[in-house]
Amino acid sequence: MASTSIRQKHFKVAVVGGGAGGLAIASHFSEKLGKGAVGVIEPSTNHYYQPGWTLVGGDLMDFNKTVRRTSDVMPINAEWVHDAAATFAPEANSLTTAKGDTITYDYLVLAAGFQINWDAIKGLKDALGKNGVTSNYHADHCKYTAKAMNEFAGGHAVFTQPNMPIKCAGAPQKVMYIFEDTMRRNGLRDKTTVTFMQGMPSIFAIQKYAKALTEQCQERDINVNFRHVLTEVKADTKEAVFKAGEKEVTVKYDFLHVTPQMGAPDCIRNSPLAAENGMANVDKETMQHLTFPNVFAIGDCANLPTSKTAAAVAAEAPVVKANMEAVMRQANPTAKYDGYASCPLVISRDRLILAEFSAYTGQPMETLFLDQSIPRESLFFLKAEVMPDLYWDALLKGHWNGPSNVRKILNPFNA
Ligand SMILES: Cc1cc2nc3c(=O)[nH]c(=O)nc-3n(C[C@H](O)[C@H](O)[C@H](O)COP(=O)(O)OP(=O)(O)OC[C@H]3O[C@@H](n4cnc5c(N)ncnc54)[C@H](O)[C@@H]3O)c2cc1C
The missing domain is CATH 3.50.50.60 (FAD/NAD(P)-binding domain)
Structure with a gap:
């Protein structure tokens, strides 16, 4: 259930955007900090699994498999603020919403994705x-x-x-x-x-x-x-x-x-939180804001020179979690995002090239012990049957941190 009119509200952790990155972080901290500590500001009543839209467009997946109600994916301990963030006053640890409410926070996570x-x-x-x-x-x-x-x-x-x-x-x-x-x-x-x-x-x-x-x-x-x-x-x-x-x-x-x-979404672009290009001005490794240390960003809206994918979000999530926890206990943020991203390149109705790489080094970071640049049916199966469950049941619940541990076992020389 979304909260009703709130006018003014304080959260220990306020998350702007209940998409892939926002829910991954909100799930983790709401589980850790308990009921009411985490607020997710999200205007949409639906949550979309956007990577599925390629298959929907190819008549290879039912659209209904790519959509769930926001209320159904919201972490149980988090409070859904059914509204859009409009303006930010980070020096006052505060933001206003499109409906005119004020939200204050101890820690802020920007996860508003891209504006089309x-x-x-x-x-x-x-x-x-x-x-x-x-x-x-x-x-x-x-x-x-x-x-x-x-x-x-x-x-x-x-x-x-x-x-x-x-x-x-x-x-x-x-x-x-x-x-x-x-x-x-x-x-x-x-x-x-x-x-x-x-x-x-x-x-x-x-x-x-x-x-x-x-x-x-x-x-x-x-x-x-x-x-x-x-x-x-x-x-x-x-x-x-x-x-x-x-x-x-x-x-x-x-x-x-x-x-x-x-x-970048206008609400970030027009705020003191933006870099020159309008994205959230965070360090490309620690994902901590360069001016406001209690602010972090994840996903498409973060000013990281990486490939904007849900796969990148998964690899960014453990970094944000670890570094926010460090800041909460007055320690230095030391976890680093390595630029990992992946792109399942569907090449036909049943074959796929699985690009996995670091956008920071330009080098492949393949998880499987096979050449993933060769189109394969097995890789298509991963995209069509495995990745959607990984998204809904693991990433959004804060339990999928990318394949780095799997890579250490399956392809240790590429880890
Ligand atoms: C056609 C298509 C195919 C794709 N294929 C793949 C793929 O194969 N593999 C892959 O890994 N990735 C893929 N992606 C990319 C992936 O979906 C995104 O990179 C990922 O969803 C980014 O997560 P995010 O949390 O940053 O943004 P999103 O998941 O987009 O979530 C952003 C959220 O912020 C909310 N929001 C917007 N404005 C505000 C505001 N002012 N206040 C509060 N909330 C706001 C939005 O409603 C949304 O819920 C694809 C995307 C598309 C469109």
């Missing part, structure tokens, strides 16, 4: 959800991706990715590989042109997986254009307009999957 800026691309908002224009980055539209894919009868399928930052940098192309494979299986590949318009200068940041993905595109006749950023969707003429350096490039489409622009 649907208006940043002209014409996109009105075009979405009909006539073949879709996005797996939206709870409603990921279902439409599957519908539009199944109704596609041939033509030009275009997939876009903006410049960083985005969450799950692999998702803009996973949808494309599933789509391409589906056309092959439906006997429509000869009638279909597949194009990836990538805002970045390379297909993936980590070389080992970039090589594997480039091979996929070459073998499967997928056109790839780098440094092309979508600026406008002209739904009436079915044209997508891109900025490519100084040039403007217009492309006709029959199916268009858009990865929208996104970044």
Whole structure:
């Protein structure tokens, strides 16, 4: 149950955002500190397992498996403040909510994720959800991706990715590989042109997986254009307009999957807690705020030069927990996040490349004793059947800290 009108309330630990990172931290501290000590400020009545939306868009997972009521996932000892954080006054250990209530805290955890800026691309908002224009980055539209894919009868399928930052940098192309494979299986590949318009200068940041993905595109006749950023969707003429350096490039489409622009939430961007880029200004290793030592951040909204994924959240969580506990007992925060992130790159309707790496070193950190850059059915099984349970039953409950201990056993030379 969410708390009703509160006007003013104090929590020992206030968590802003009840997504992957927020609940991982809230679960831990509410279990440790007892009832009422932890408040979670979260405006949404639903909690989404966003990594599942790639499979929903591919008609490979039921959407209902990606959504639960916030009240059902809230840790039992935590208090849900059903509201959005609006402003922060960290020098007074206080924040206000959108409804105008004031919350004070001893410790603050910023976990508000990324804000998607649907208006940043002209014409996109009105075009979405009909006539073949879709996005797996939206709870409603990921279902439409599957519908539009199944109704596609041939033509030009275009997939876009903006410049960083985005969450799950692999998702803009996973949808494309599933789509391409589906056309092959439906006997429509000869009638279909597949194009990836990538805002970045390379297909993936980590070389080992970039090589594997480039091979996929070459073998499967997928056109790839780098440094092309979508600026406008002209739904009436079915044209997508891109900025490519100084040039403007217009492309006709029959199916268009858009990865929208996104970044720090306004409430953090416009606060004293923000770094220059608008994200929460925390140390990239200790995840402690650089100005306010009782403030930590986790997940997409934290200014960490890592890959924004739930997998990264899992590896960040033990660092935040350990360092907050250190600060609570007046000790120095010594736990360090190593930049671990993972991206399950779905390459077809039943195979997957499992990218695992440190974004800080650029080196792979594979957990299994096999080459994870080779597409495998066993890795797809992990994504479709194992990872959702890991998310709901372990990460959100504060019990999944990433695979580093598993790696020490299964792949000790890579640990
Ligand atoms: C299509 C897609 C595919 C993905 N695939 C993968 C994948 O395969 N593997 C993977 O590891 N990751 C994947 N991700 C990324 C992953 O979902 C995110 O990186 C992860 O959820 C980040 O966790 P978070 O807690 O930072 O943010 P979120 O889980 O997004 O939670 C943020 C929460 O903050 C709340 N909030 C927003 N504004 C406010 C405010 N003002 N006040 C209070 N609360 C607020 C939101 O309602 C939300 O509940 C994918 C994401 C998408 C969209």
